[in-house]
Amino acid sequence: MPAYKSRIITFLKNREIKDVNGYLIISNGKIKKITKEKPECEIINYDDFIIMPGFVDSHIHLPQVNIRGKWSTSLLEWLEKYVFPEEIKFLNEDYAKKNSAKFFYGLAKNGTTSAMVFGPPNIESTEIAFEEAKRVGIRTFMGQTLMDTNVPEELKTTVRDAKKSMKSMVNHLDGKRAAYVLTLRFAPACSMEMMKETANTARKLNLRIQTHISEQQEEIELVKKMYGKSYAEVYDSAGVLTKRTVLAHGVHLSPREMDLIAKRNAKIAHCPSSNFFLHSGNMPITELMKRGIDIGIGTDVAAGPFMNLMPVLRDAYYANPITPRTAFNLLTSGGARVLGIDDYAGTLEPGKQGDFVVLKISDNSMSTNEILSELMFLGDDRNVMATYVDGKSIYMSEGI
Ligand SMILES: [Zn+2]
Known part of the structure; x- marks a missing residue:
């Protein structure tokens, strides 16, 4: 002792x-x-x-560890140019193993003890990533990044395969140290069927869900064109908004969407460094806090260039004038609430x-x-x- x-x-x-x-x-x-x-x-x-x-990182992408600091003009262009080609490399198990080790060691070196992670695009590499998380010792909440629309063929998963892999993963993961999170890339990359099936599985197995919401105007317009509804309404109609759902960004949410998120008790991961990098805009933190929405801080590597969360707090301040006390509170106990681990960590x-x-x-x-x-x-x-x-x-x- x-x-x-x-x-x-x-x-x-x-x-x-x-x-x-x-x-x-x-x-x-x-x-x-x-x-x-x-x-x-x-x-x-x-x-x-x-x-x-x-530190609790409420939003980070494992298969983007090697593409930090790659400039691009917009979110959709950056995804096409850098993210998708790099994530395809993680289908290779040797590449996944080597770089998952690098990723989790990077978290430990930066003082991060718990993280909500978008994992590789297939289940085999996601299992490998969980092994590396265990070896390094990070408290890890992660899932295979699911997508079946508007992305390169290699990255797509069918709804049937996604369901199968979700069930195989939940059986052998201990909940406190590691847990499988149903991980939808974002509405433009997921069919309504995939979102609904994910929400059903989450309900049946009491699992967490993570996805992105309302990051850039171009993306929001694409969602409206695809589904004819606001971003939050699309997720809500699929059943994706739950008290165990973490939504990254939420930069351009309308008051109605914020009310809906608050009503469902879904959580928000605030990623200011990423929002600056891609010129996405400033998340209205005061409006979200006023509604009692739980907010954590996310590096959003690789759109956020730092694995360390302290520069992200600095960017949070430049985006909205919050005190250092509030910033560290959101980073630690706030992050634990967002991840649903506040009864034993944070x-x-x-x-x-x-x-x-x-x-x-x-x-x-x-x-x-x-x-x-x-x-x-x-x-x-x-x-x-x-x-x-x-x-x-x-x-x-x-x-x-
Ligand atoms: Zn992200």
């Missing part, structure tokens, strides 16, 4: 913050308590650093799993706000000294 001596900061409900100079005690992979009194056990000294809950409260990150800052006598502000505006992977999941180190910097 080790104790980590450090300045420990955690984000609780109602935007509250706990900031203690003391000891984080871990027992059997779980947080026992945070205390100022020196405990009678092995002490690991992180005195020069701070400890925070592990904060450093007693009883939760020992998922935390050790961060270097310039001066640990700064106020809480100053620390958060410095990390939000200057932070990146160089600040990450160590990453722990279930109380076990999954990454240790050479500088520690």
Whole structure:
């Protein structure tokens, strides 16, 4: 039972913050308590650093790990030019294995302990990706990226195959550390039949769903042309909007669509770096929060160029003036709510799993706000000294 001596900061409900100079005690992979009194056990000294809950990436694409920073003029052009050719490479199992390892190691190195992941385009490579996630130790919520319309032939899955693979995956995945997520690319790439079947499976097996919504005008017009309805209404008519659904982006939602998402209790992954990269626009965060919609933060690699979530918080601020407290709250406990893991992760409260990150800052006598502000505006992977999941180190910097 080790104790980590450090300045420990955690984000609780109602935007509250706990900031203690003391000891984080871990027992059997779980947080026992945070205390100022020196405990009678092995002490690991992180005195020069701070400890925070592990970062939660609410939206990221595994088969795009190698195409970060590839400029293009619009979402649809970028998909054609870079994303689809790269995702086809992940049908090869050797390529999938090598690059899944790179992807999950990248998350660990960046302080991410839990992630909602769009996986490879076939089930075999998705299984390989789950093995690599387990080997590295990331808490992973992922699925094969399903699509059957408007994409290259190699990437298409039939509804029948998709149903078969969903059922084979759910049987051998433990829910807390890894879970299969029904992953629809987005409405323009999925037939109504595929969306409906996915929603049915989600309902029967109580699974999470993830997809994209309302990212760019050109895409929204395409959805309207294909289905004759607003984006949110298309998903709702297929049964895709549930309390276990995570929708990435939501940049151009109408008030009516926001009301519908709030009514279904679906969640939103805010991806500001990606929105800047593709010039998608600014997500109306205040409007969504006003409706009580749970919001997490997503890197959206590779439209977002960084695997680290701190630069994404900086971009969130440039998109909408949120405080560093709100930003880190959304990143940790907010992200856990979006992923549906808040009963066991996302904060450093007693009883939760020992998922935390050790961060270097310039001066640990700064106020809480100053620390958060410095990390939000200057932070990146160089600040990450160590990453722990279930109380076990999954990454240790050479500088520690
Ligand atoms: Zn995305």
